[in-house]
Amino acid sequence: MTTATLETHAPHASRKASKDVRRLQLIDATISVLARKGYAALTVADVAKAAGLSAGIINFHFDSKDGLLAECLQHLTNEFYRNWKANIERPGATTAERLRATLLGDFDDAVFSPDKLRAWIAFWGESQGRPVYEEISAAKDVERSRAVEAACAELIADGGYALDSAAITRALEAMLDGLWLDVVSTSTRRSHIESAANARQSIKAVLHSFFPKHFPQT
Amino acid sequence: MTTATLETHAPHASRKASKDVRRLQLIDATISVLARKGYAALTVADVAKAAGLSAGIINFHFDSKDGLLAECLQHLTNEFYRNWKANIERPGATTAERLRATLLGDFDDAVFSPDKLRAWIAFWGESQGRPVYEEISAAKDVERSRAVEAACAELIADGGYALDSAAITRALEAMLDGLWLDVVSTSTRRSHIESAANARQSIKAVLHSFFPKHFPQT
Amino acid sequence: MTTATLETHAPHASRKASKDVRRLQLIDATISVLARKGYAALTVADVAKAAGLSAGIINFHFDSKDGLLAECLQHLTNEFYRNWKANIERPGATTAERLRATLLGDFDDAVFSPDKLRAWIAFWGESQGRPVYEEISAAKDVERSRAVEAACAELIADGGYALDSAAITRALEAMLDGLWLDVVSTSTRRSHIESAANARQSIKAVLHSFFPKHFPQT
Amino acid sequence: MTTATLETHAPHASRKASKDVRRLQLIDATISVLARKGYAALTVADVAKAAGLSAGIINFHFDSKDGLLAECLQHLTNEFYRNWKANIERPGATTAERLRATLLGDFDDAVFSPDKLRAWIAFWGESQGRPVYEEISAAKDVERSRAVEAACAELIADGGYALDSAAITRALEAMLDGLWLDVVSTSTRRSHIESAANARQSIKAVLHSFFPKHFPQT
DNA sequence: GATGAATGAGCCTTCATTCAT
């Protein structure tokens, strides 16, 4: 609940909170509950309680539980996209640097918090029953995916590597998803700090294996 | 429902066999419903209907809905484990051959059917709210994970590659998970046959990049 | 709750009740609650309690509260229609006799019970918000209305009365509705037996005034 | 919302006047919503929106939703009563003229608007669950009812008709209620202008049948 | 006076589970 407001303890201070602040507060609470109880067991009462508000407020701000969840995923998607964009928009960066920034950026604290990760995975698991979830993230995923593929193709051409660009792109992206997934299943044994460090190590190792000229051994 | 063994019509089939057939029939129905509706929306009525049976039967055979789901995951886990074991238990196979068989084997038809994949992912998504799911798959995962790590270490030593064994193992396993996950989100656009082919291609490309001496270009 | 079953007091005797019996039992309970609390204040819990059953049963048998109410009105409509049909299907009856039977028949015990009347009026009051209620009763109303109009026209022609057939038909039908309505608002002051007697008296007086040759003074 | 008195723009209009204007505005909005959605589906939010005001205002002016509805019915009752009184208070009118004015007056535009009619019927339908509604209209109804009965008795004595005064009075009043009710159920097929014309025709036909000497054929 | 965010009780509905047949 890192984004959650700073509830002042004055009585009824919350009455004056603006609509956007309330919405964000409820989305943060949703992420927190999703992380703790998973998707199927999440109730609006849980979310309201986690936000320190009453149950009725959710339908007031999001029309329905479904609306809340959809907006929660939208929030995560936007945040993830903005983080990526911020990472690659460095003037003067080479293609290799941008690719590296793309991959490592997924493990930045802003997007790689234990709660958010678990929330993401909860949504992945439900996306088959609810196509709307896939639609929410699809648009921006495609943009990113194309950027990764273009970067790989460019490095392959530039370095003269004997690699299948499509196969390599797919492998890289699968690895990223898998590394996120891994955190959840090992979180009880390892801290997420450690997990992020391990993930970055794996990414660097793989980049070095794929494109040794562009990513020399560290 | 490809796995469902059809009711044997042998006269006086033993009670035990009959019971197991019913259980398998219900587990197959569960996988089918999980794939279609996801975890959160699955009801015992759905499963019973998919199995062509009545609602009350599930509690008779599995005590509870939770029991059914746990046994369903157990079934998938066992099947996955057996498939792996069958793939690596080839007398005279080299370490490289066994590693390759391990990775490619995850895309065998026996375990890589669209319904089963979606069922797996539904369980992954819920595993945070229900630690029991992680426990079910953990034991056998560890065995397999160690085998992969040992194989990588052996190949690295044998080939003199400058690779971090742990990082590479983690990358390989993450990639496998990610490739499975990918199937679900792209299933509307690509057939799962095509997905499996792409996955195998990526695996081969990566193995070649990591261990060029053991996996020469195809 | 005149139609309501005769609940045997054996424990769980209700478990074996057939679907139709249960439905009728619930419809009777609905009429009873409608009469006591009106449409707006009726809850499914009230109905279930009045029927001596649990709340969940209503959705099992009628899908929803709305479904229950619609079927309740349908039941009242059918009953009313059958009562009318039974009253006019007397072989050898003259037109005047059939008209008289039609009008007086609305005050037969089978359809003119206090609870049923109040239920009818509750539906009338809601029919603007829920057009489906009007649709349910419309079809059969039209048939009856035409029969009354045809009978009036025939009597007018036969008796040579200087009457506007349409205006007279409308007046007769309005009077019937009004007499039903009246019962509700005076029920605390007069018994419904007395109301029915008064209503019959008014009907006879009006028929005599309209068609003196066919309905001579009693 | 034809009745709503527009905000007088006189400077420094008294607080009292302003308050009454708001109340009338809300009562008109209530009638409009009752006509459109019926009693059970009416919400204070609907009424507030129809009045162009915010939800909280209703409790300020009427203490509660129940208060608003009771005052709405009171308003309709008063208006109806005043219309009747105005119709019969013609100096020099005969008993027959006053009876005729009483009956036809119910179809004056001031009281016979589609919305008001539907609102009336909504209240009738709920009067069983809420005795207060009956109480509101009862007092004035009795006065009017007695006047009609006295008029009928006088005409019967005067004309020497062989009629049961009580039965005839009841028939006349029931017919009036029924003609109002009829408008609602036929409003989709006929305009309320046409309905009023038909109703007047029926009334005239009935008066002529009952009291031919006092109401000669038109 | 007026607003509208917030509350919380009450309702409809779903659904896992039970059990008489």
Next chain:
DNA sequence: GATGAATGAAGGCTCATTCAT
């Protein structure tokens, strides 16, 4: 073994009412 009517707890949603601004 199997069925499916019945139960009842739990959850999402609505909405009258309150109250800080």
